[in-house]
Amino acid sequence: MESILIVDDDFNLCTVLKEELLEVGYEVDFVNNGDDAFPFLDKQRVDLILLDLKMPGKDGFEVLKELKEKKIKVKVIVLTAYADVKSAIESARMGASDFISKPYDFDELLITIRKVLQKDI
Numbered sequence: 001m002e003s004i005l006i007v008d009d010d011f012n013l014c015t016v017l018k019e020e021l022l023e024v025g026y027e028v029d030f031v032n033n034g035d036d037a038f039p040f041l042d043k044q045r046v047d048l049i050l051l052d053l054k055m056p057g058k059d060g061f062e063v064l065k066e067l068k069e070k071k072i073k074v075k076v077i078v079l080t081a082y083a084d085v086k087s088a089i090e091s092a093r094m095g096a097s098d099f100i101s102k103p104y105d106f107d108e109l110l111i112t113i114r115k116v117l118q119k120d121i
Helices: 011-023 034-043 060-069 085-093 106-118
Strands: 003-007 027-031 048-051 075-080 098-101
Touching (some): 027 034, 034 060, 060 075, 098 106
């Protein structure tokens, strides 16, 4: 079973998205800020991170930077309400596999997740 970590400061979004993803067969956990992502990743391997960009503390760009610095091989889809071309380009440059804007369409998100999980890192 493939595992997904949601890193987003919106608790309600995390709980709804976790339930949606559990229903289609993924193993799902979430943390509500970028600072908590790395202690989680130190304990558990995940196949994919759904990452918000704007969070208090360590934001999504900082998380992407730290993933790269620590050489943590994990696929990342940026899922953000602050979707613009500049953010999408910067996210891709920093290692994100894809970029989806909130509010998301679950079917579109699911297609993107499946596509990204099939790619090699």
